[in-house]
Amino acid sequence: MKEDFFKYQAQTSLYPLEVEISHAKGSYIYSTDGKKHLDFVAGVSACTLGHQHPRVVNAIKDQLDKYLHVMVYGEYVQKPAVDFCKLLAQHLPASLNKTYLVNSGTEAIEGALKLAKRVTGRTHIISCVNAYHGNTQGSMSILGNEERKRAFRPLLPNVDFVTFNNEEELQQITTKTAAIVLETIQGSAGFVTPENDYLLKVRKRCDEVGALLILDEIQPGFGRTGKLFGFENYNVFPDILVIGKGMGGGMPVGAFTANEKMMDLLAHDPKCGHITTFGGHPIIAAASLATLQELLETDLMEQTLIKEQLFRSLLKHPLITEIHGKGLMLAPMTPSAEITNQVILKCKDKGLVLFWLMFEERAIRITPPLTISEEEIKEGCAILIEALNEVQKELC
Numbered sequence: 001m002k003e004d005f006f007k008y009q010a011q012t013s014l015y016p017l018e019v020e021i022s023h024a025k026g027s028y029i030y031s032t033d034g035k036k037h038l039d040f041v042a043g044v045s046a047c048t049l050g051h052q053h054p055r056v057v058n059a060i061k062d063q064l065d066k067y068l069h070v071m072v073y074g075e076y077v078q079k080p081a082v083d084f085c086k087l088l089a090q091h092l093p094a095s096l097n098k099t100y101l102v103n104s105g106t107e108a109i110e111g112a113l114k115l116a117k118r119v120t121g122r123t124h125i126i127s128c129v130n131a132y133h134g135n136t137q138g139s140m141s142i143l144g145n146e147e148r149k150r151a152f153r154p155l156l157p158n159v160d161f162v163t164f165n166n167e168e169e170l171q172q173i174t175t176k177t178a179a180i181v182l183e184t185i186q187g188s189a190g191f192v193t194p195e196n197d198y199l200l201k202v203r204k205r206c207d208e209v210g211a212l213l214i215l216d217e218i219q220p221g222f223g224r225t226g227k228l229f230g231f232e233n234y235n236v237f238p239d240i241l242v243i244g245k246g247m248g249g250g251m252p253v254g255a256f257t258a259n260e261k262m263m264d265l266l267a268h269d270p271k272c273g274h275i276t277t278f279g280g281h282p283i284i285a286a287a288s289l290a291t292l293q294e295l296l297e298t299d300l301m302e303q304t305l306i307k308e309q310l311f312r313s314l315l316k317h318p319l320i321t322e323i324h325g326k327g328l329m330l331a332p333m334t335p336s337a338e339i340t341n342q343v344i345l346k347c348k349d350k351g352l353v354l355f356w357l358m359f360e361e362r363a364i365r366i367t368p369p370l371t372i373s374e375e376e377i378k379e380g381c382a383i384l385i386e387a388l389n390e391v392q393k394e395l396c
Contacts, residue, residue: 001032017348024051027372029353038380039353042369045219045329048246048291049300050369056249059290063282073101073279080285087292088257091228093237098263101255101280105218105244106134108254109181111266111274112240113138115258116179116212118265118273125156126173126180128164130189130359133181133216133242142181144189145359165195170205179212179240184230187219190333190360191325199236212239218254222246223295223370225327226305233326249291251284300370304328310374311366314381317388319343321362330366332384337361339391346387352380 001020020032027050029037042048049056063080070076085099102108117123127133127142134140140149141156149155162169164186173180180202186192199215206213215238220230224246227233231241239262244254257263266273295301304327312323315332319339324331334340340362344354355365364384368377 019348026050026052027369027376035351037348037351037353038376038383040366040368040380041353041355042246042367043250044245044355044365045224045367046245046248047250047369048222048224049249049294050371051250053249053291053294053371055290055294056251056287059286060251060283063286067282069278069281073276078280078282078285080282080289081280084285084289084292087289087296091296092241092257095239095259096237096241096257098260099255099257100263100266100274101253101285102276103252103278103281104134104254105216105242106136106139106254107276107279108218108242108244108256109133109139109142109216110136112181112214112242112256113142113179114274115240115256115262115266116214119262120178120210120212122176122178122211123158124174124177125159126177127159127161128182128186128189129161130164130186131161131181131183132188132358133183133218148358164189164192165198167196167198167201170202173202173205173209173211175209177209177211179214180206181214181216183216183219184234185220185225185326185329187329188358188360190357190363191329191331193324193326194234197234199231199234203236206239214238214240214242216242218242218244219246219367220326220329222291223301223304223327224329224367226301226308228295228301230326247288247291248284249287251287253284253288295370304370307372307374307377310377311381314378315384317385317392319388319392324363325366328366328368328370328372331357331360331363332366333360333362334364335362339395340364342391342394343384343387346390347383350383350387352383352387354384 022030022032029039089097129144131144141159217229221243241257247253308327319334320332322333347354357363
């Protein structure tokens with residue numbers, strides 16, 4: 001199977017991890033050689049409730065017996081999608097009351113950028129240095145790393161970049177700016193959190209000049225920071241909210257949410273201002289609804305902050321210089337990219353799934369399922385410390 005993987009399936013890098021998957025359940029992934037792997041990554045923040053969560057699986061099975069895809073998005077009334085959007089609106093600020101369901105986070109970003117231009121009549125977009133919002137053309141245009149996008153230019157014009165947490169640069173948001181797009185917590189940059197009321201200051205500047213604030217919650221969203229959405233930790237709310245990843249409980253999904261008056265602009269002049277065939281797919285919507293219900297009806301979000309403190313207490317080592325992030329979106333930092341690489345690969349061999357961050361090569365990604373137990377956290381951290389000890393010994 002591995003040979004066919006390289007021969008027939010397009011690769012994203014020259015050195016994929018190559019683990020052959022048999023099945024997955026709870027906090028573990030099982031490979032075809034019979035080995036189990038404790039998952040500290042959750043499909044890169046996507047499997048909010050772990051693998052094969054009964055509520056999600058049962059919702060999928062129940063919808064399977066009713067209907068699959070029946071019509072392009074927005075034409076037929078389909079209960080799973082309606083129920084999800086309604087429940088989501090009930091747990092968001094009143095101004096975020098209408099949701100457009102799409103297929104992925106990057107498509108949600110595309111839709112949000114189009115909506116911002118439609119609402120404001122402006123074209124200037126601001127993003128952040130080391131921002132990551134996806135890999136389609138519009139999303140890549142606001143990706144804050146030239147090396148990653150140079151080969152694919154030309155991209156969208158009239159895009160500028162500021163530095164996250166740098167208040168002085170907010171003057172670049174002007175009356176010509178349609179929107180500034182920010183990750184509430186910068187993911188690929190190293191799980192960088194806002195400081196000194198930065199998001200509130202961005203909000204204030206946007207209000208002064210009539211620009212929109214788009215917050216990308218694709219990673220921090222759906223309970224990962226102890227709140228349903230990361231922005232709730234910072235007393236601010238966006239004009240357009242972008243979501244995905246953990247929203248679907250392991251299924252492919254994305255969405256963007258705004259107020260009804262703004263969102264309705266996509267329906268006319270021109271009509272079909274954004275259109276998608278499979279957005280709001282009934283199976284995906286059913287899985288998303290089940291995931292949201294589970295988060296709202298349990299104490300998983302409260303537990304997230306308790307589990308964060310357990311991680312921080314266990315991950316003390318001379319090769320861990322600091323730990324970035326919040327909740328179960330954590331990035332232990334090592335002194336160098338080489339050390340991080342060695343640690344991640346050693347942990348892979350020991351049965352612990354860790355991963356990298358795109359722009360901060362010293363970071364070790366820890367984004368486990370929110371359902372991970374304290375015992376599993378202790379088990380995984382012990383493996384990580386063991387790997388760090390081995391790397392430290394090799395350095396001496």
